[in-house]
Amino acid sequence: MSLKQTKPVGPPFWLLAELTYDCPLHCPYCSNPTDLGDKADELSTTHWKEVLTQARAMGAVQLGFSGGEPLLRKDLEQLVEHGRELGFYTNLITSGIGLTAKRIAKLKKAGLDHIQISFQGADPEVNDAIAGRGKAYQQKFEMARQVKAQGYPMVLNFVISKQNITQIPQILALSTELDADYVELATAQYYGWAYHNRDHLLPTKEQLITAEAQVNHYRDQQDGKGPQFIFVTPDYYEDRPKACMNGWGSTFLTVTPDGSALPCHSAKLLPLTFPNIKDKALEDIWHKDFSFNRFRGDSWMKEPCSSCSEKEQDFGGCRCQAFMMTGDMDATDPVCSKSKDKHMINDAIQSASSPSNPLVYREAGRDIALFKL
Amino acid sequence: MSLQSIPSINRLFRLQFETAQDCYVLLFPEGMVKLNPSAGEIMARIDGEKTVSVIIKELQAQFPDAGDLTLDVQEFLTTAQQKKWLIYES
Numbered sequence: 001m002s003l004k005q006t007k008p009v010g011p012p013f014w015l016l017a018e019l020t021y022d023c024p025l026h027c028p029y030c031s032n033p034t035d036l037g038d039k040a041d042e043l044s045t046t047h048w049k050e051v052l053t054q055a056r057a058m059g060a061v062q063l064g065f066s067g068g069e070p071l072l073r074k075d076l077e078q079l080v081e082h083g084r085e086l087g088f089y090t091n092l093i094t095s096g097i098g099l100t101a102k103r104i105a106k107l108k109k110a111g112l113d114h115i116q117i118s119f120q121g122a123d124p125e126v127n128d129a130i131a132g133r134g135k136a137y138q139q140k141f142e143m144a145r146q147v148k149a150q151g152y153p154m155v156l157n158f159v160i161s162k163q164n165i166t167q168i169p170q171i172l173a174l175s176t177e178l179d180a181d182y183v184e185l186a187t188a189q190y191y192g193w194a195y196h197n198r199d200h201l202l203p204t205k206e207q208l209i210t211a212e213a214q215v216n217h218y219r220d221q222q223d224g225k226g227p228q229f230i231f232v233t234p235d236y237y238e239d240r241p242k243a244c245m246n247g248w249g250s251t252f253l254t255v256t257p258d259g260s261a262l263p264c265h266s267a268k269l270l271p272l273t274f275p276n277i278k279d280k281a282l283e284d285i286w287h288k289d290f291s292f293n294r295f296r297g298d299s300w301m302k303e304p305c306s307s308c309s310e311k312e313q314d315f316g317g318c319r320c321q322a323f324m325m326t327g328d329m330d331a332t333d334p335v336c337s338k339s340k341d342k343h344m345i346n347d348a349i350q351s352a353s354s355p356s357n358p359l360v361y362r363e364a365g366r367d368i369a370l371f372k373l
Numbered sequence: 374m375s376l377q378s379i380p381s382i383n384r385l386f387r388l389q390f391e392t393a394q395d396c397y398v399l400l401f402p403e404g405m406v407k408l409n410p411s412a413g414e415i416m417a418r419i420d421g422e423k424t425v426s427v428i429i430k431e432l433q434a435q436f437p438d439a440g441d442l443t444l445d446v447q448e449f450l451t452t453a454q455q456k457k458w459l460i461y462e463s
């Protein structure tokens with residue numbers, strides 16, 4: 001008789017509180033769902049406080065407030081204060097639009113630990129064209145200055161795409177000028193709006209090699225000073241998929257504006273029913289809900305993953321990517337060279353070299369049917 | 374660093390005892406390092422006011438059977454500085 005070894009499920013380390021889908025920007029790389037939901041369904045302050053309390057009691061340590069644009073929630077300070085009192089490390093993930101020196105100070109007083117500001121480019125022209133809003137760059141620049149002046153650690157996040165990848169040297173210089181502590185240079189993940197716009201976003205392999213070399217060169221000159229740069233390449237050019245968030249339902253817990261609990265921020269696009277925190281305790285959701293257990297362990301896997309020696313390393317790759325591309329959420333991530341669907345990735349790279357459909361900016365009310373192949 | 378230097382925790386990090394992990398942790402934007410028990414005890418005494426020698430004296434008093442801790446503490450403080458957990462206002 002052989003007993004199947006299953007790893008015990010630890011607590012979620014990260015709680016991502018997506019406070020609202022409302023956003024003043026219209027980035028075409030947005031990974032929010034293309035069907036943006038209704039503002040009237042947003043969780044109340046009381047609900048959010050309860051979610052925070054429960055997650056912390058389970059052992060969660062990092063708390064991210066994101067959206068959409070979390071600054072649009074008037075109770076943000078209250079939620080920060082509650083999270084900090086519980087002992088969370090509190091992160092605000094913002095576009096910087098709507099931020100003021102006064103609000104930065106109020107958030108500090110509430111106990112906010114860190115502010116992350118996203119940039120779309122290294123100058124007003126590129127940034128504001130991508131963000132779909134004038135004067136966005138200037139605002140972000142000034143707020144980044146304020147964040148540092150008020151003594152916060154600051155992370156800058158640049159979503160890198162074909163539209164700004166030639167700006168890497170300027171981006172590195174701008175980050176140093178703003179005295180950022182960490183800088184994420186992440187090529188967009190192709191979910192949600194970004195999937196629809198993939199042809200316009202995915203850089204070429206040559207562009208990526210150049211960009212990476214520029215980052216490495218800059219790092220060598222830094223001599224331990226200035227921002228720490230983190231460069232994330234898209235897995236489309238790799239032979240193996242990225243490990244899915246340390247394994248589905250192992251580290252991350254996302255709660256969406258309407259209270260849905262997800263094992264990852266884009267899981268809503270999967271054909272699964274996810275629980276709502278209004279109906280069930282977080283502890284139950286995390287440990288017992290069907291959707292959270294659906295891809296834990298490896299018994300759900302098919303070949304070639306199920307007998308693969310690397311399944312402990314990448315868990316068969318991203319479930320969302322597998323589903324979006326193949327229509328089968330149990331399939332091997334097509335990024336893997338062992339996948340029979342690898343040609344889909346290669347076709348996508350091909351088609352990105354000459355986009356035929358127009359770029360679509362994120363907008364509420366605009367209806368994009370989820371695009372399945 | 375000398376025995377008279379005064380370390381303080383880099384404001385990029387927040388030190389906290391985590392009951393769930395049963396250890397001190399350093400929290401920073403989107404991440405966490407777990408500290409082993411001795412590292413935790415040293416870090417917990419750093420307040421931007423005490424000198425290295427005061428910190429060592431306090432540790433000796435709390436762990437009288439541990440022998441001379443000077444080298445161990447200094448070694449840890451050097452590593453911690455390299456990792457940017459600590460800074461010294463000169």
Ligand code: SF4
Binds near residue numbers: 240
């Ligand atoms: S076959 Fe599956 S488990 Fe093996 S490397 Fe590819 S994705 Fe990972």
Ligand code: SF4
Binds near residue numbers: 317321
């Ligand atoms: S399924 Fe995909 S999108 Fe979801 S957590 Fe895993 S890698 Fe991320």
